[in-house]
Structures are given as structure tokens and as C-alpha cells.
Amino acid sequence: MEDLIVITRPEMLSGEAGIINQLFAHGLARLHVRKPGVPEAEVRALLEQIEPQHRDRIALHQHHQLAAALGITGLHFTENDRLAQREAHLKELKDNGFTISTSLHDPADLETLSHCFDYAFLGPVYDSISKEGYRSKLPADFRLEKYSFPGKVIALGGIHAENLKQIQEIGFNGAALLGSIWQNPDNAIAQFELLKAFQSSFSHPTFQQTSSIPGLKPGAMDSKIASGNENGNDPFLTTKAIHCPRFQPGDRGGITDVVDKFHFISNETSELSHVDSIRIALQAGCRWIQLRVKDRREEEVLPIAWEATRLCDSYGAKLIINDFPLVALAVEAYGLHLGLTDMPVPEARTLVGEKMIIGGTANTWEDVVRRIEEGADYIGLGPFRFTSTKQNLSPILGIAGYRTLMSQMQEAGHSTPIIAIGGITPDDIGLIRTAGLHGVAMSAALIGAADPQETFYQIQQALC
Ligand SMILES: Cc1ncc(COP(=O)(O)OP(=O)(O)O)c(N)n1
Ligand SMILES: Cc1nc(C(=O)O)sc1CCOP(=O)(O)O
Ligand SMILES: [Mg+2]
Numbered sequence: 001m002e003d004l005i006v007i008t009r010p011e012m013l014s015g016e017a018g019i020i021n022q023l024f025a026h027g028l029a030r031l032h033v034r035k036p037g038v039p040e041a042e043v044r045a046l047l048e049q050i051e052p053q054h055r056d057r058i059a060l061h062q063h064h065q066l067a068a069a070l071g072i073t074g075l076h077f078t079e080n081d082r083l084a085q086r087e088a089h090l091k092e093l094k095d096n097g098f099t100i101s102t103s104l105h106d107p108a109d110l111e112t113l114s115h116c117f118d119y120a121f122l123g124p125v126y127d128s129i130s131k132e133g134y135r136s137k138l139p140a141d142f143r144l145e146k147y148s149f150p151g152k153v154i155a156l157g158g159i160h161a162e163n164l165k166q167i168q169e170i171g172f173n174g175a176a177l178l179g180s181i182w183q184n185p186d187n188a189i190a191q192f193e194l195l196k197a198f199q200s201s202f203s204h205p206t207f208q209q210t211s212s213i214p215g216l217k218p219g220a221m222d223s224k225i226a227s228g229n230e231n232g233n234d235p236f237l238t239t240k241a242i243h244c245p246r247f248q249p250g251d252r253g254g255i256t257d258v259v260d261k262f263h264f265i266s267n268e269t270s271e272l273s274h275v276d277s278i279r280i281a282l283q284a285g286c287r288w289i290q291l292r293v294k295d296r297r298e299e300e301v302l303p304i305a306w307e308a309t310r311l312c313d314s315y316g317a318k319l320i321i322n323d324f325p326l327v328a329l330a331v332e333a334y335g336l337h338l339g340l341t342d343m344p345v346p347e348a349r350t351l352v353g354e355k356m357i358i359g360g361t362a363n364t365w366e367d368v369v370r371r372i373e374e375g376a377d378y379i380g381l382g383p384f385r386f387t388s389t390k391q392n393l394s395p396i397l398g399i400a401g402y403r404t405l406m407s408q409m410q411e412a413g414h415s416t417p418i419i420a421i422g423g424i425t426p427d428d429i430g431l432i433r434t435a436g437l438h439g440v441a442m443s444a445a446l447i448g449a450a451d452p453q454e455t456f457y458q459i460q461q462a463l464c
Helices: 014-025 040-049 052-057 064-070 079-083 085-097 108-112 161-170 184-202 205-210 249-258 275-284 298-316 326-332 345-352 365-374 397-414 426-434 451-461
Strands: 003-008 030-033 057-062 074-077 098-106 119-122 152-156 176-177 262-265 288-291 318-320 335-339 355-363 378-381 418-420 438-440
Touching: 003 184, 003 275, 003 318, 014 030, 014 052, 014 064, 030 040, 030 052, 040 064, 040 288, 057 064, 057 184, 064 074, 064 161, 064 355, 074 079, 074 108, 079 098, 098 108, 108 119, 161 184, 161 326, 161 335, 176 275, 184 298, 184 326, 184 345, 262 451, 275 298, 288 298, 298 318, 298 326, 318 326, 326 335, 326 345, 335 345, 345 355, 355 365, 365 378, 365 418, 365 451, 397 418, 397 426, 426 438, 438 451
Parallel strands: 003 030, 003 176, 030 057, 057 074, 074 098, 098 119, 119 152, 152 176, 262 288, 262 438, 288 318, 318 335, 335 355, 355 378, 378 418, 418 438
Antiparallel strands: none
């Protein structure tokens, strides 16, 4: 798949021109300016703020008369506009150097579409999750190669990182992005970078071999490709209904209330996938879940993170993503956990914004101080004892190590919540709490318990 095209939101946004200039600077190939109902003067003012060298990568949906004076060479015709055009006019536009595009909602129209069009948006490809009743017209086995239109066909509607690969497999030449970019304008550039990374990974041989891992089953989105379309909803507005961050900057004063006292750390074994382990923890009653996938590429972690997101959402649990800031951003996770050799907390803060919790690992007093100075919301301090869940463990702290570090915290007047980790069992919690730690993180002791519900009950009692 070649092209990622961004479509503007229909209304004007504050700071929009700045974001658009940055998107171009980050390699955006094409921008569709679609502002139905916005007066010409406002659209002109927006276009004038877009740096002139980027303007030949813009297509206008309305106010075509602005194009020539502003150095814009792209004109887009909505379905209704297209039906009102004469072929001779389209030819004239092509002869005058314009790139022209249009929108279709029925793939059958690709057979009769004027070959003057350089490309066409076809959509919605996916049912809208956010807009009820707004469904795709594409059959489940839809493939693009059957159609004779020689131009590019660009997928539109409900496109996000999770379904980008399937769009390529269907045969689309590109994808038009709206919700995935603009849902949270503060994160527009990071989202674009993530989508670009996924798009380029599809041609990577390692990815192709491993893309059948759980969570990225070919055809996994088939159930979302449905038939029947009828209402007049706006195809450009379809978007995945994603997780809303729940941590608001105003809550920061109460960080000890925000960070749970029990953190479950996912793991996979020969019998269990990460998602299976998370399901066990959720069913046992845990509501703070860390997805900790090791030795996998970002694009392999993302589908697992989506599955974990859906599962945690269904239990009202908070999902923390270990190691992968862009994945945390993509699934709008509640939090991100970073180790000492992962992305530094301040850099991650810039990337994920103010709303996401960021936890950081520490193994020594110097690490604790660094984490506090970096602004970590909580600190995972370990290891308490040997564990085979993590490779390359740091020296074991034991209860004596925790006591020393907690008195140093007290002397220094620090109150960042500290979570003990590493080989912890429910029986250890009493001592760990009396040492002054906020809570504990566990993996094996919960997943491997004969009765995880009973074990979680004991954990809760000990944490009270
Ligand atoms: C709560 C919590 N504390 C510490 C860690 C360890 O993180 P890190 O040092 O990045 O090591 P990995 O888990 O990535 O192997 C954690 N994950 N959670
Ligand atoms: C993920 C992790 N980090 C550690 C650290 O010391 O930083 S120990 C650890 C493993 C936690 O799992 P379990 O409860 O099975 O030991
Ligand atoms: Mg890590």
C-alpha cells in the first residue's frame, strides 16, 4: 500500500495549520481539505497558513476557485458533485494540470467511473463503531482487483492502525485517515508516525512471517465488513470508538489514590497467551493490568494491546502498556511503564501527553531519585526476590533493601507511590506494606494460583 492521505476535520480547529505543516514535515503525501459549510474566507485563511512548498500536496473539497491562486493542484469531487460534471470539464481540468479525485460508496461504480479521475475514495470500508447504523457496503470477500478503474482506490472510513494491514490485503492503494489522526489533535503527529510505521512494516519480511500471531488474525476484522448501507451519515467521520483516558491533570495531587495497590503483570507460557493471563487476572478481580510483551516488535504488540484494551474495557479495568509508548498512545491506554533503558520519562511524556500515567522502574536509590526528578507517576522497585518471569534481573533488594530505600524516601520528603515487584507472593505483602511501600506487582503468583480468585482475595485483604 502506497499512500496515507489525511482528511481535515469538517470544522475549523484551533492550531490546525500548525499541525498540518508538521504532518507535511513528517512526510504526509497528501492532505484533503474538507470543510463543508465553512465560508471561503476561513478556508482561504487556513490554506494561506500552510507553507507554500506543501500546497501542491493538497486537494480541495470545496471552494475550488481558491486553488489556482494558492498553488493548489488537487480538486476533489463529492459523489453528488461528480454526477453533475461533464466529462469534457474533467478533461479540461486534467489538461490544466489538476489532479482530480472523487468519492464512491458503491464499488460497482468503479466500473463506470471516468478514467479522468486520478484516484477515488471508496468507503466506508468498516462499519462505524461510533456512529450507529452506519455500515459498509462492501461484501466480506471484497477484493479490489475485479474492477477496471485504472486509477488508485483509497480506503475510507474507520481506518486505524489495527486494520491498515487488512486494507492492503483487500488491494486498496492507500488509506484516508480522519478520526485516527484528529480524534486527539494533540497526538496527531504521533498517531501519523505510528500509522506510517505500520504501513512500512507490511513489506518487512519478519513482520509478514509473524503477522499470524494471536490478535492479528487475517480476516479478524471481517465481522466488521458488513453489507447494507442506507443512511446519509458522513462517511468521512467514521472512526474507531477508542478508549478515553481517565486520568485528568487535575487528579495529579491525589496520585496515591490514582495508582492501584495491586498491579497484575501479564505473561505468556506454553499454555497461556498474554490475553489469557489478563483474563485470569480480571476474572479474579484485578483492575490494574500491565501488558508486558517481551521480544516482539511494536507492530506485533499492537494487536495484542487492542485485544487487551477491549478485555480491560469490558471489566472497567485500567490497562498499562509496558515498554511501547506508541502502542500505549495508539490504544489510548491508561498508562505506560518504562524501564531504565526504555524511553526516558520526559520524552515519553511529550509523546503521550499529560493524561496518561507513566510509571518507571528503579533498582537503586539513584534510580528512585532519577524517576522522581523525571516526573514518573509511580515507581516499580525491584526485584524483591529471584523470579524467572524476568530475564537479567538486577541485584535482589529483599525486605532489608526496601526498608533502607523507604527510609531514604522519607528523609528526602518524597511521596511518589512505590510498587514492589519480583517474585512476590501474597504472604510477602504484610512485610512489604509495613516497610512503607504503596503496593505490589505480581505475575506468576496469580497466574499459577490454584484458585486465582481466592488468591486475589487474600492479596486484597493484605493490602487493606
Ligand atoms: C510495576 C513494574 N515495575 C517494574 C517493571 C520492570 O520494568 P522494566 O525494568 O522495563 O523491565 P521489563 O518489565 O520491561 O522487562 C515493570 N514492568 N512493572
Ligand atoms: C516484570 C518484572 N520486573 C522486575 C524488576 O525487578 O524490575 S521483576 C518482574 C517480574 C514480576 O513477575 P513475578 O511476580 O512473576 O516475579
Ligand atoms: Mg521495560
